[in-house]
Amino acid sequence: MLFKQNAGDSFWSSGSRLIDGKIWIWMSTTQIVEYTNWLLSRPDNINEQCIQLVLQKDKGLFWNDLGCNDRLFYICEKPRDTDSLDIGSVISAGYGDSIIPCKGKFINGK
Template sequence: MNYPDITSTYTVPNLLPPWPCGSNRANMNSWTGTARSIILFLTLSMCLFAVRSQTAVPRTGHKINEPQGECNNNNCVEDSASVINKWSLPLLRSGDKKLYLGIFFKANWYKSAQYCRYHGMHLASISSQEENDKLEKYIKDNGLGHEHFWTSGTDQAEEGSFFWLANGRPIGFTNWNAGEPNNFKYENGEEEHCLELWNRDGKGLKWNDSPCSFETFFVCEM
């Protein structure tokens, strides 16, 4: 899977192996039903990823060398997490979490989740107003308050029952835009099943359900 360069100054990480476990959820042209989609993706999240040697140049210009070899037990997650800790791109600390802004490229919800998992993280969950406000401030301070950001929230298993894929828990605290979630149905038949952050009305980064095929930035947590 190749990601395009964003600028001529630094290179987007090309670190993702092909989809494992017989799932092609990153390809939005192969939907077979929301229930099956979430089962396949949850299975994918538990699979071990093969790791290949790569070099990436993040925003700071510092090169990152990915570990070589194959995953055994949880080694790939641990190794990838240790690599991330060496990045000088700042991580936002929020309680026991560290949040990472995926802003090298825009991707659909599935590819965003895959990228986070490959690096030992998950798409982010938001558990409180304090955490939501802290993340919003961090995004705005980086000049990205006008952008969309994926989280791990989804209701693909059951319409209207949103949960965090990051931890499997039903969403408790919410910060939806007015009238959301509305599961808007588009002319192509696609509906809205994935949770993004979006400053829709100029009132700050609130929550919106959006088609999972929408390509945008994302937030990972570790």
């Protein structure tokens, strides 16, 4: 569905290690990241504190550690209340800026 919206193949997740620089957590819930699906040789720990989702056609969705100031598309998690799906706008932003539009309207929005 994201390909149909021309959203590209790289997105921010809510995973980062911005709190202490060591432990990966989900910023949306503050829980420690237990499941991982890193790209080969990642994370490489080169001052990259945020988790990028990389969709590789015919291979799947993988993770990469990336600098948090890079501009990527982001996904807001929303409860499904109807049988139809509406993706809405496709926007790119830095990691911190991607959190703001999701607040208050979506799951874990605070």
